[in-house]
Amino acid sequence: MGFQESFPLWDRLQPDQQHRLIEAVGLRSVKKGTVLRDAHTPCGDLCLIRTGRLSAGLISDEGREFTLYRLFAGDLCLFCASGIIPTLRFEIIVRAETDATLWRIPKRHYQSLMAESAAVANFTNELIASRFTEVMGRIEQLMWQGLDRRVAAFLLRETEIEGSAELRITHEAIAHHLGTQREVISRLLSGFRDAGLVTMTRGRITIVNKGGLEAVRA
Amino acid sequence: MGFQESFPLWDRLQPDQQHRLIEAVGLRSVKKGTVLRDAHTPCGDLCLIRTGRLSAGLISDEGREFTLYRLFAGDLCLFCASGIIPTLRFEIIVRAETDATLWRIPKRHYQSLMAESAAVANFTNELIASRFTEVMGRIEQLMWQGLDRRVAAFLLRETEIEGSAELRITHEAIAHHLGTQREVISRLLSGFRDAGLVTMTRGRITIVNKGGLEAVRA
Numbered sequence: 001m002g003f004q005e006s007f008p009l010w011d012r013l014q015p016d017q018q019h020r021l022i023e024a025v026g027l028r029s030v031k032k033g034t035v036l037r038d039a040h041t042p043c044g045d046l047c048l049i050r051t052g053r054l055s056a057g058l059i060s061d062e063g064r065e066f067t068l069y070r071l072f073a074g075d076l077c078l079f080c081a082s083g084i085i086p087t088l089r090f091e092i093i094v095r096a097e098t099d100a101t102l103w104r105i106p107k108r109h110y111q112s113l114m115a116e117s118a119a120v121a122n123f124t125n126e127l128i129a130s131r132f133t134e135v136m137g138r139i140e141q142l143m144w145q146g147l148d149r150r151v152a153a154f155l156l157r158e159t160e161i162e163g164s165a166e167l168r169i170t171h172e173a174i175a176h177h178l179g180t181q182r183e184v185i186s187r188l189l190s191g192f193r194d195a196g197l198v199t200m201t202r203g204r205i206t207i208v209n210k211g212g213l214e215a216v217r218a
Numbered sequence: 219m220g221f222q223e224s225f226p227l228w229d230r231l232q233p234d235q236q237h238r239l240i241e242a243v244g245l246r247s248v249k250k251g252t253v254l255r256d257a258h259t260p261c262g263d264l265c266l267i268r269t270g271r272l273s274a275g276l277i278s279d280e281g282r283e284f285t286l287y288r289l290f291a292g293d294l295c296l297f298c299a300s301g302i303i304p305t306l307r308f309e310i311i312v313r314a315e316t317d318a319t320l321w322r323i324p325k326r327h328y329q330s331l332m333a334e335s336a337a338v339a340n341f342t343n344e345l346i347a348s349r350f351t352e353v354m355g356r357i358e359q360l361m362w363q364g365l366d367r368r369v370a371a372f373l374l375r376e377t378e379i380e381g382s383a384e385l386r387i388t389h390e391a392i393a394h395h396l397g398t399q400r401e402v403i404s405r406l407l408s409g410f411r412d413a414g415l416v417t418m419t420r421g422r423i424t425i426v427n428k429g430g431l432e433a434v435r436a
Contacts, residue, residue: 058354060362088347090354114340121339122332128343129306132350136276136308139286139357143397144278179361 003103006048006074012119024109030096036080037094045104047080049073052100053161054080056131058179059093066179069134070097070161078127081107085128142179150178151188152216155198155207165207192216221321224266224292230337242327248314254298255312263322265298267291270318271379272298274349276397277311284397287352288315288379296345299325303346368396369406370434373416373425383425410434 003025004010010018027050030036037043038059047054049071056079057067071077078084079092084107113120141150154177158167171189175182189205192198197212198205207213221243222228228236245268248254255261256277265272267289274297275285289295296302297310302325331338359368372395376385389407393400407423410416415430416423425431 058358058361060358062362064362066357066361085343085347087344087351089351090358114343115336118333118336118339121336121343125303125332125339125343125346126305128346128350129303132346132353133305133307135350135353135357136310139284139353139360140276140278140308142357142360143276143284144280144282 001050003048006050006103008074008076009120009123013113013117017113017117021105021109021113024106026104028102028104030100030102032096032099034096035093036077036096036102037082037092039091042082043080044107045081046084046107046110047077047102047104049075049077050101050103052102053097054094054100055097056092056094057177059091064179065093065176067177068092068138069131076127078124079131081110083107084111085124088128147178147180147184148188148191149217151185151192152197152213154178155205156210156213156217159207159210165210167205167207168203169205170203219268221266224268224321226292226294227338227341231331231335235331235335239323239327239331242324244322246320246322248318248320250314250317252314253311254295254314254320255300255310257309260300261298262325263299264302264325264328265295265320265322267293267295268319268321270320271315272312272318273315274310274312275395277309282397283311283394285395286310286356287349294345296342297349299328301325302329303342306346365396365398365402366406366409367435369403369410370415370431372396373423374428374431374435377425377428383428385423385425386421387423388421 003022013021035041036047036054051073054071054077055067056069056071056077057065059065077094080094114124141153151174154174155167158169159165171185172182175185178185189198189200192213193200195212197207197209197216199208221240231239253259254265254272269291272289272295273285274287274289274295275283277283295312298312332342359371369392372392373385376387377383389403390400393403396403407416407418410431411418413430415427415434416425
């Protein structure tokens with residue numbers, strides 16, 4: 001698919017807006033692990049994901065991480081660019097979770113579209129609202145759910161994303177996603193293993209009782 | 219101040235938009251404690267605060283609460299109306315923290331302004347982004363800060379809002395704001411008292427060492 005088919009608002013732009021946009025867009029390939037935005041990596045481009053997957057999270061002064069949401073092919077990452085909305089002021093780390101290709105839309109270009117088109121402004125509204133909704137879900141998990149439920153939910157979501165019950169993921173990486181320590185995750189996973197929910201080998205976790213894990217999550 | 223002076227975008231509306239808006243707006247007085255929006259109280263109006271103060275928070279199935287942010291005179295509460303942005307889908311409780319008077323803007327009316335005016339759409343963007351930024355601040359506190367820092371920050375913020383070092387607030391209410399149990403708050407406050415930071419009498423907490431409390435928060 002080309003940019004025109006992937007950019008959600010393409011058909012609602014005026015011909016001259018389409019022309020200016022297509023002139024400005026560039027393509028970028030990034031390796032797994034590449035940081036696209038953090039406090040030390042200001043970035044002037046919005047990214048529309050062509051292939052691959054990004055994650056967005058918080059990072060503490062001590063380097064602890066906490067994943068807020070993931071973005072997939074066809075998703076637009078507003079937060080890849082800093083300061084797209086003046087009142088949106090928080091530090092976030094955006095990273096490629098897999099090798100990825102991204103269409104880059106220069107920030108100033110997108111901002112001028114927003115200023116002149118109610119359709120683009122309202123679309124941006126809906127994008128921010130979607131991320132806000134995801135973050136609110138995370139805060140509810142944090143407030144009201146025990147870590148066992150959160151780990152079960154994470155593993156189930158991963159099998160869905162990867163399309164496989166066998167996950168190549170370290171305890172460290174799960175701790176990063178959930179904003180806790182590796183030891184805590186290892187202890188919980190050992191409990192899951194003892195209950196017959198998962199098996200583990202080095203760097204791999206296999207879900208062997210999906211229903212049981214769903215019961216923990218519920 | 220009248221509605222026209224208080225509505226942030228008034229001067230950027232067309233005369234016919236101004237006319238339609240002023241026709242649609244109503245005034246509502248609410249008592250302290252009134253719930254303006256929750257899962258059982260869908261509300262079709264946005265509210266612009268004329269006097270008083272609102273709080274917005276999460277509420278668990280078991281009735282535990284967690285304050286996300288506060289709104290003051292001149293603030294517009296988008297979340298008072300449900301479903302203003304289709305992708306903004308989370309349950310929130312909005313409550314009057316004091317007696318308040320509110321200008322009510324019917325949701326459908328505001329949505330039609332958003333659809334036709336890039337200025338209104340971008341203003342709405344900035345409003346959502348402001349709340350998002352506040353919520354991100356709360357999630358960072360939850361993730362990385364101990365409860366002692368959060369209680370100190372809460373007390374200091376309250377004295378600022380109330381303009382007084384003597385706060386009429388129960389331990390239960392503080393627990394609600396911070397999403398924890400009363401006993402936990404009482405234990406922490408006793409620690410603050412023993413350290414000479416606050417004094418307590420029934421239903422009242424007085425900050426007697428502001429610098430000390432700031433050091434706990436830092």
